[in-house]
Amino acid sequence: MDQPAGYLHWGFILISWPNLLVIGLMVVLFGLALILPFPGHGSTTEKEK
Amino acid sequence: MKGRVGDESTGSWTAAARRQLERRLPWENLLPDRQPFYVGSWVYVFGVVTIAALVWVVLSGVVLAAFGPQWWHLSSVGRFFNSLHFWSVQVFFVFMVLHLWGQYFMASWREGRAPTWMIGVVTFAISIVAAFTGYLSQQNFDAQYIAMNAKDAVNSTGVGWFFNVLNFGQMYGLHVMLLPIAIIALVFLHIVQVRMKGVVPPIGHGAKPAVRWDLRKK
Numbered sequence: 001m002d003q004p005a006g007y008l009h010w011g012f013i014l015i016s017w018p019n020l021l022v023i024g025l026m027v028v029l030f031g032l033a034l035i036l037p038f039p040g041h042g043s044t045t046e047k048e049k
Numbered sequence: 050m051k052g053r054v055g056d057e058s059t060g061s062w063t064a065a066a067r068r069q070l071e072r073r074l075p076w077e078n079l080l081p082d083r084q085p086f087y088v089g090s091w092v093y094v095f096g097v098v099t100i101a102a103l104v105w106v107v108l109s110g111v112v113l114a115a116f117g118p119q120w121w122h123l124s125s126v127g128r129f130f131n132s133l134h135f136w137s138v139q140v141f142f143v144f145m146v147l148h149l150w151g152q153y154f155m156a157s158w159r160e161g162r163a164p165t166w167m168i169g170v171v172t173f174a175i176s177i178v179a180a181f182t183g184y185l186s187q188q189n190f191d192a193q194y195i196a197m198n199a200k201d202a203v204n205s206t207g208v209g210w211f212f213n214v215l216n217f218g219q220m221y222g223l224h225v226m227l228l229p230i231a232i233i234a235l236v237f238l239h240i241v242q243v244r245m246k247g248v249v250p251p252i253g254h255g256a257k258p259a260v261r262w263d264l265r266k267k
Binding site: 022026029030032033034036038040 | 089090091092094095143146147150151
């Protein structure tokens with residue numbers, strides 16, 4: 001922990017692994033928010049019937 | 050008789066302001082107990098999590114400001130509040146960006162919601178400055194390192210004559226007073242705008258935009 005983070009250097013992209021991990025987790029969280037059903041709500045089509 | 054107390058036809062600005070508020074922000078919009086069906090999605094939760102994180106940022110920040118740098122560096126409780134402040138800021142930014150992504154892909158500036166979107170963008174920009182001044186206010190070597198490295202970049206933008214990152218008093222004052230006031234005021238306006246215009250429906254949903262329409266008793 002008491003040392004500088006490692007970096008991903010891929011072409012012109014230079015980003016630390018912790019920052020890349022946070023961005024990756026945010027993308028996953030965003031995807032899950034789109035997919036996972038919200039508690040107490042059925043599907044839209046079910047509601048529209 | 051003109052000029053009578055309570056006479057709304059006098060054109061007084063207080064009566065005009067009251068009429069505008071009653072028309073544009075009725076109580077059923079300000080404190081709704083029903084929301085359109087499409088709000089039942091996790092994407093609509095990102096904004097409120099951001100506000101919850103902001104509450105923790107402010108509360109922990111008030112405690113830190115009350116006790117000061119020695120306390121937050123040297124005592125265990127102080128370190129706890131220091132960490133609470135830091136991590137609630139991380140949550141605040143993560144969920145603010147997720148909220149931004151969600152609203153961007155829904156084109157949330159539709160149907161008269163441009164002010165809501167623009168206030169959000171300005172809040173985001175000011176939050177970045179607030180976080181930056183926070184890193185400069187830590188009162189440790191990290192803060193000095195950041196300030197020394199940032200000064201040339203800030204000076205190159207032309208704002209260095211006013212915004213001096215080496216001036217701790219200025220950075221701390223901005224961080225604990227002016228920037229939080231700006232953020233809280235803008236977030237308040239952002240929420241009022243959402244209440245006035247209603248939560249944006251998903252693209253292609255075909256719902257009418259006004260909250261009042263959506264909340265109308267069937």
